[in-house]
Amino acid sequence: MSIKIKTTDKLKEMMMVYYLTAKNARHNNGKIAWITSGGPVELALAFGVTPIYPENHGAMVGATKMGGQLCAVAEGLGYSPDLCSYFRIDVGQAETHLGPIAGLPEPDVLICANNICKTVIKWYEIQARRYNVPLIMIDHPFMEHEIEEPAVKYVAAQLRDMAATLETVTGVKLDQDKLYQILMLSRDAIKLWERALETLRSKPTPMSSIDSFFHMAPIVTLRGEQRTVDYYQALVTELEERKAQGIAAVEGERHRLLFDNIPMWYATKFLYQTLAKHGAAVVTSTYTASWSMERDMTEGDPFEAMAWNYLAPYINRGFAKRLDILEGLIHKFECDGFLMHSARSCKAYSLGQYDLAEALTKRTGKQGVILEGDIADERAWSEGQAANRLEAYLEALDG
Amino acid sequence: MAEFEKLFALANAPYQRNDKRKFIAVFPMWFPYEILLAGGCRVAEWWGYDVPPTLADAHFPTYICTLVKSNFELLLSGRSEVDGAAFPIATCDSIQNSAGLFSHLFPGKFAAYFRMVQNPDSASAADYLRAEVKRLIAEVGAFIGRKIADAELRAAIKTANAFRQAARELLLTLKSGRTSLPAAQIYRALRGALTDVGPSTTKLLGDLTASLKVGPASGPRVMLVGMTAEPLDVLTAIEAAGAHIAGDDLGLGWRTMSVDAAESGDPAEALAQRLLHLPQCSSLHSQKQARGPYVVSRAKEVGANAVIFTRLKFCDPEAFDYPEIKCALDDAKIPNLLLERDLRDQAEGAVTTRVEAFLEQIG
Numbered sequence: 028m029s030i031k032i033k034t035t036d037k038l039k040e041m042m043m044v045y046y047l048t049a050k051n052a053r054h055n056n057g058k059i060a061w062i063t064s065g066g067p068v069e070l071a072l073a074f075g076v077t078p079i080y081p082e083n084h085g086a087m088v089g090a091t092k093m094g095g096q097l098c099a100v101a102e103g104l105g106y107s108p109d110l111c112s113y114f115r116i117d118v119g120q121a122e123t124h125l126g127p128i129a130g131l132p133e134p135d136v137l138i139c140a141n142n143i144c145k146t147v148i149k150w151y152e153i154q155a156r157r158y159n160v161p162l163i164m165i166d167h168p169f170m171e172h173e174i175e176e177p178a179v180k181y182v183a184a185q186l187r188d189m190a191a192t193l194e195t196v197t198g199v200k201l202d203q204d205k206l207y208q209i210l211m212l213s214r215d216a217i218k219l220w221e222r223a224l225e226t227l228r229s230k231p232t233p234m235s236s237i238d239s240f241f242h243m244a245p246i247v248t249l250r251g252e253q254r255t256v257d258y259y260q261a262l263v264t265e266l267e268e269r270k271a272q273g274i275a276a277v278e279g280e281r282h283r284l285l286f287d288n289i290p291m292w293y294a295t296k297f298l299y300q301t302l303a304k305h306g307a308a309v310v311t312s313t314y315t316a317s318w319s320m321e322r323d324m325t326e327g328d329p330f331e332a333m334a335w336n337y338l339a340p341y342i343n344r345g346f347a348k349r350l351d352i353l354e355g356l357i358h359k360f361e362c363d364g365f366l367m368h369s370a371r372s373c374k375a376y377s378l379g380q381y382d383l384a385e386a387l388t389k390r391t392g393k394q395g396v397i398l399e400g401d402i403a404d405e406r407a408w409s410e411g412q413a414a415n416r417l418e419a420y421l422e423a424l425d426g
Numbered sequence: 427m428a429e430f431e432k433l434f435a436l437a438n439a440p441y442q443r444n445d446k447r448k449f450i451a452v453f454p455m456w457f458p459y460e461i462l463l464a465g466g467c468r469v470a471e472w473w474g475y476d477v478p479p480t481l482a483d484a485h486f487p488t489y490i491c492t493l494v495k496s497n498f499e500l501l502l503s504g505r506s507e508v509d510g511a512a513f514p515i516a517t518c519d520s521i522q523n524s525a526g527l528f529s530h531l532f533p534g535k536f537a538a539y540f541r542m543v544q545n546p547d548s549a550s551a552a553d554y555l556r557a558e559v560k561r562l563i564a565e566v567g568a569f570i571g572r573k574i575a576d577a578e579l580r581a582a583i584k585t586a587n588a589f590r591q592a593a594r595e596l597l598l599t600l601k602s603g604r605t606s607l608p609a610a611q612i613y614r615a616l617r618g619a620l621t622d623v624g625p626s627t628t629k630l631l632g633d634l635t636a637s638l639k640v641g642p643a644s645g646p647r648v649m650l651v652g653m654t655a656e657p658l659d660v661l662t663a664i665e666a667a668g669a670h671i672a673g674d675d676l677g678l679g680w681r682t683m684s685v686d687a688a689e690s691g692d693p694a695e696a697l698a699q700r701l702l703h704l705p706q707c708s709s710l711h712s713q714k715q716a717r718g719p720y721v722v723s724r725a726k727e728v729g730a731n732a733v734i735f736t737r738l739k740f741c742d743p744e745a746f747d748y749p750e751i752k753c754a755l756d757d758a759k760i761p762n763l764l765l766e767r768d769l770r771d772q773a774e775g776a777v778t779t780r781v782e783a784f785l786e787q788i789g
């Protein structure tokens with residue numbers, strides 16, 4: 028049995044408070060913005076809005092195995108079962124107010140950044156019509172290779188437009204100092220998150236990436252807030268201690284793996300346990316590494332710095348860049364192999380994985396396995412089939 | 427050979443090289459292929475084909491549409507003689523990721539990508555789009571080994587406009603009445619023409635239109651909605667059931683043919699402006715106009731009293747729009763039917779029966 032990460036209790040409490048506050052925001056005359064996971068939340072926070080992340084909610088629903096039920100509601104309204112399950116869950120919760128937190132509070136404004144996929148564009152259009160609220164669209168051109176200056180300028184200009192729209196929605200003027208403070212907090216939290224992930228380089232790893240899928244919730248939903256900085260400070264401290272004491276996330280760690288794509292939220296326990304049986308730990312993932320910061324947003328023009336960072340995530344990059352990132356992670360975390368989740372919800376993440384896997388093996392000599400499933404719709408998952416594939420792969424790794 | 431046979435031959439062998447021009451496979455849609463034409467390239471817009479995805483299956487998961495897969499099948503099978511491929515990144519996540527995959531699989535070939543803006547209402551969209559058009563002009567110039575002149579771009583815009591005009595005239599015959607050539611063949615001819623956008627296919631389309639006899643149409647008037655109406659055997663089933671296909675809101679159809687670019691002035695600006703004034707499309711974001719009312723108005727325009735959605739399996743953009751369009755059609759009391767298929771499907775009994783039952787209801 029591995030020793031539990033204590034900070035996890037704090038995480039649960041923090042997320043509960045976050046959702047409770049959000050649910051009451053209306054009663055306190057607050058404004059609620061629904062925002063995509065790659066959305067420029069710092070700017071929204073500068074207007075005092077409460078951000079809500081339907082994707083994070085989708086993950087929570089997935090983890091509690093309620094995804095299939097809510098997806099079915101959307102399907103009953105005519106949405107194809109082939110569409111992203113986060114979207115279907117969102118439609119389902121809006122219709123029924125079912126789910127672990129009995130549905131999301133209704134939005135006053137929607138903020139959509141398409142730096143993760145095209146799905147969110149349609150998703151937010153649909154929800155903007157349902158709730159009859161303004162939709163702020165921040166178009167992020169796909170960066171096939173390096174980040175291009177015209178795209179940075181374009182995104183920055185849209186962020187300035189977004190500020191103007193939020194002034195109208197909230198009746199609050201943009202306070203540059205407040206924005207600066209938020210950007211600072213965001214930067215500090217991201218740096219601490221990166222430090223937390225860095226500790227997974229040590230052998231044995233003090234935390235599994237499967238745990239970090241959950242610990243990333245504050246960096247997604249609460250960046251730009253002091254409590255998030257405090258939370259990651261506590262996590263880093265604990266992980267450093269675990270590292271110093273040689274506490275392993277997986278007893279007898281023998282294999283170190285990279286994970287690619289969003290996890291199958293309903294099956295993380297299965298994944299952890301199956302891997303642990305073979306002494307395998309997931310030590311890095313493209314997903315958790317997506318919330319990083321290559322440009323300090325407190326330096327220079329904040330709109331351009333935000334634009335640059337929000338164009339950079341893994342999922343907004345082309346095949347060649349993805350391959351470089353994967354290879355970099357394999358080396359940096361000294362992985363022996365990799366797991367790819369081919370998630371039928373997410374074409375943006377999954378298309379190309381077969382060739383990425385082959386190319387990655389060619390470049391690094393490490394073998395990988397691809398598991399078919401879905402992010403939050405447990406109906407698209409066959410545990411038996413996944414177990415067979417994974418066991419066969421792990422046995423080969425065992426040698 | 428009759429005009430339509432020449433166009434069918436193109437449709438059947440979209441990969442075949444017929445001259446020395448550089449040959450580029452363009453994935454749908456909204457790629458400003460005028461730039462490729464200006465560079466003297468052959469533009470072949472590939473809308474997917476009925477080929478078994480034997481090789482493509484090793485590169486694509488099961489949940490990717492057959493349009494993308496079959497285009498790659500043509501490339502992977504070695505049947506293709508293309509010098510490169512072009513990807514309009516904004517169409518969907520599948521096409522977006524295909525661009526880099528193509529470069530990986532075919533490192534020696536030219537790969538062009540184009541990022542249509544998804545925030546056309548932003549004041550900065552026009553500037554970005556113009557810059558994107560100019561980037562593409564420079565990249566195609568580097569590929570052909572010389573700078574592309576404005577005069578060449580203007581000439582290419584004229585060529586593409588004439589092609590679209592000819593395509594529109596052909597499609598409008600459907601609105602007028604029952605054509606001597608079945609609707610399936612008309613769309614097949616258009617798919618063939620799109621494999622070589624230019625004066626020769628423009629002429630073939632024009633000759634085909636002139637050769638058609640249009641008689642009175644009876645039965646329900648159906649409008650098709652989707653990216654493509656393929657596999658076209660459904661059109662045959664619709665006509666066999668006594669209905670008339672009066673028009674469409676299809677990517678491989680009216681939608682991409684309906685807007686032209688200005689033939690004078692700065693060509694980069696003309697191309698950008700055309701793209702900023704496209705009709706409603708599942709691949710484009712617009713705050714101002716939802717697609718539902720647009721499809722209703724388009725149905726009225728072609729005089730349709732029924733709509734059939736011809737959706738390709740795993741086509742996210744069309745799948746997202748469907749419930750909203752369906753609601754708008756229901757409100758407007760326009761009966762509608764969703765068919766979801768893939769390019770390899772045959773009009774098996776079940777589909778034909780559904781089409782017949784639907785059309786019978788309308789009477």
Ligand code: SF4
Nearest residue numbers: 111143144146372373
């Ligand atoms: S899971 Fe994929 S498709 Fe769905 S919202 Fe996230 S990035 Fe987009």
Ligand code: SF4
Nearest residue numbers: 491493518653741742
């Ligand atoms: S049919 Fe749909 S999913 Fe397939 S390439 Fe076209 S837009 Fe994309």
